[in-house]
Amino acid sequence: MASAPDVLVSFVREALSRGIPREEIGRELERAGWSAREAALAMDAFATSTLAVPVPRKRVSSSPRDAFLHLLATALLYNSVVATGSVLFVLLDRWLPLPGERAFWQTGLLRWAAAALIVSLPILVLVRRTILRDQAANPIARMTPIYRFLAYFSLLVTVLVMAGDLVCLVIAFLGGDVGPRFLLKSLVVLLLAGGVYLWYSSDVGREEAPRAAGAPPPPAPAWRDRLWQGGLATALVSLAAALFLLGNPIEARLRRIDAQRVADLRTIQSNVEQFHRRTGKLPATLDELGTDPDTFVATLADPVTGTAYGYEPSGERSYRLSATFDRPSVDDGAPEWMRDGFFRHEAGRKAFEITVPAR
Numbered sequence: 001m002a003s004a005p006d007v008l009v010s011f012v013r014e015a016l017s018r019g020i021p022r023e024e025i026g027r028e029l030e031r032a033g034w035s036a037r038e039a040a041l042a043m044d045a046f047a048t049s050t051l052a053v054p055v056p057r058k059r060v061s062s063s064p065r066d067a068f069l070h071l072l073a074t075a076l077l078y079n080s081v082v083a084t085g086s087v088l089f090v091l092l093d094r095w096l097p098l099p100g101e102r103a104f105w106q107t108g109l110l111r112w113a114a115a116a117l118i119v120s121l122p123i124l125v126l127v128r129r130t131i132l133r134d135q136a137a138n139p140i141a142r143m144t145p146i147y148r149f150l151a152y153f154s155l156l157v158t159v160l161v162m163a164g165d166l167v168c169l170v171i172a173f174l175g176g177d178v179g180p181r182f183l184l185k186s187l188v189v190l191l192l193a194g195g196v197y198l199w200y201s202s203d204v205g206r207e208e209a210p211r212a213a214g215a216p217p218p219p220a221p222a223w224r225d226r227l228w229q230g231g232l233a234t235a236l237v238s239l240a241a242a243l244f245l246l247g248n249p250i251e252a253r254l255r256r257i258d259a260q261r262v263a264d265l266r267t268i269q270s271n272v273e274q275f276h277r278r279t280g281k282l283p284a285t286l287d288e289l290g291t292d293p294d295t296f297v298a299t300l301a302d303p304v305t306g307t308a309y310g311y312e313p314s315g316e317r318s319y320r321l322s323a324t325f326d327r328p329s330v331d332d333g334a335p336e337w338m339r340d341g342f343f344r345h346e347a348g349r350k351a352f353e354i355t356v357p358a359r
Contacts, residue, residue: 008034008042016046016054069131070147074154076124080235081192083116087238088188090245096181107246114242117235125232143207151200158197165189195231199224254326257304261323262342264299268309268321269342269354271295276356282319286311310351317358322351 008029015025022043029039049055090106090113169186172178202224246252268286275283275295286309289295301308302323310322328346342352 005038005042008038009045012042012046013054016043017052019052066134066144067146069127069134070144070150073124073127073131074150076120076127077196079116080120080124081196083113083120084235084238085188085192086110086113087117087242089185091241092181092184092188094245096179096184098181110242110246114239114246117239117242121232121235121239143203148204148207151204154196154200155204158193158200161193162190162197165193195227198227199231251327255330258325258327258329258345260303261325262345264303265309265321265323265342265352267299268297268311271297272319272354273356276317282313282317282356283311284313314353315355317356318353319356320351320353322349324349 011029012025016022025043026036026039029042030036046054046056086109090110093106165186169178169182172182202221206220268289271289272283272295275289275292278292278294283289283295286297286300289297305324307324311319312322313319325345325347329344
């Protein structure tokens with residue numbers, strides 16, 4: 001609950017102690033330039049009592065528990081909103097790709113977003129239930145100072161985000177760069193930030209609403225629970241979409257190991273070519289690469305099985321490199337110039353015929 005200035009509270013205390021009716025005190029304060037809300041707040045600091053002296057009403061204060069719960073809830077809410085927006089952005093990138101766009105980096109973003117939602121959403125639900133239980137047991141703690149600060153801070157952040165989003169939209173429009181995907185991404189930012197804004201503004205609006213001294217705040221709007229349910233449903237759908245796109249974690253691990261095998265073969269290829277440039281011949285075995293520091297290769301065996309990678313000279317400047325892969329290669333969206341002979345392979349043993357460039 002907001003508090004009135006100390007000088008106003010002191011005046012009301014003195015007036016009530018002299019038996020002046022509250023209505024008359026309010027009229028005189030408004031006549032002196034104070035607003036009706038300020039006068040109501042000052043008189044609300046004292047309970048209605050038959051005693052000859054004013055009885056101070058219990059003020060809302062922030063305990064360490066309140067600070068912990070509200071700070072944690074706000075941080076988890078921000079984390080969930082950003083993760084949800086990231087997944088929606090990736091979905092739009094996949095559904096509406098731009099010509100020549102490189103999208104293979106999105107896997108890492110999806111993993112972070114999915115992990116953030118998996119961790120944040122359950123904790124956020126539990127923390128919110130705890131806050132609601134505390135407020136039910138002590139209704140006066142509905143608007144603690146720490147929550148009031150976080151509410152106004154969140155309003156500031158969301159307004160700046162929405163304003164920045166509209167500025168970017170106008171700039172893109174003036175530059176002729178507005179397309180369906182850009183418009184949808186702008187809409188995602190507006191909806192997510194707008195939802196957070198409405199959530200906190202409903203609490204602040206109830207607190208700031210004019211009311212008679214001692215009267216309870218107006219009830220929460222009916223759409224507040226629907227806003228929470230809609231936001232939670234959007235986050236859950238985004239999480240499901242991210243997990244679907246990421247696929248089976250076991251499958252992802254096998255592909256990551258295959259990628260390491262490809263990286264090892266690339267390193268061997270580079271050092272074999274370096275050896276050929278220095279000596280004019282191919283090494284008889286891969287162990288011969290270790291005779292020169294410039295061609296030394298640390299990894300010559302499979303990272304899982306420990307089996308040595310296959311190497312066999314097949315000509316004066318040609319040789320074969322082979323490895324056993326768990327899964328066939330997939331197109332990850334990398335441009336053609338980043339691909340080499342190791343980019344495509346089937347599951348099982350695969351030999352690559354390589355020719356060293358002429359000196």
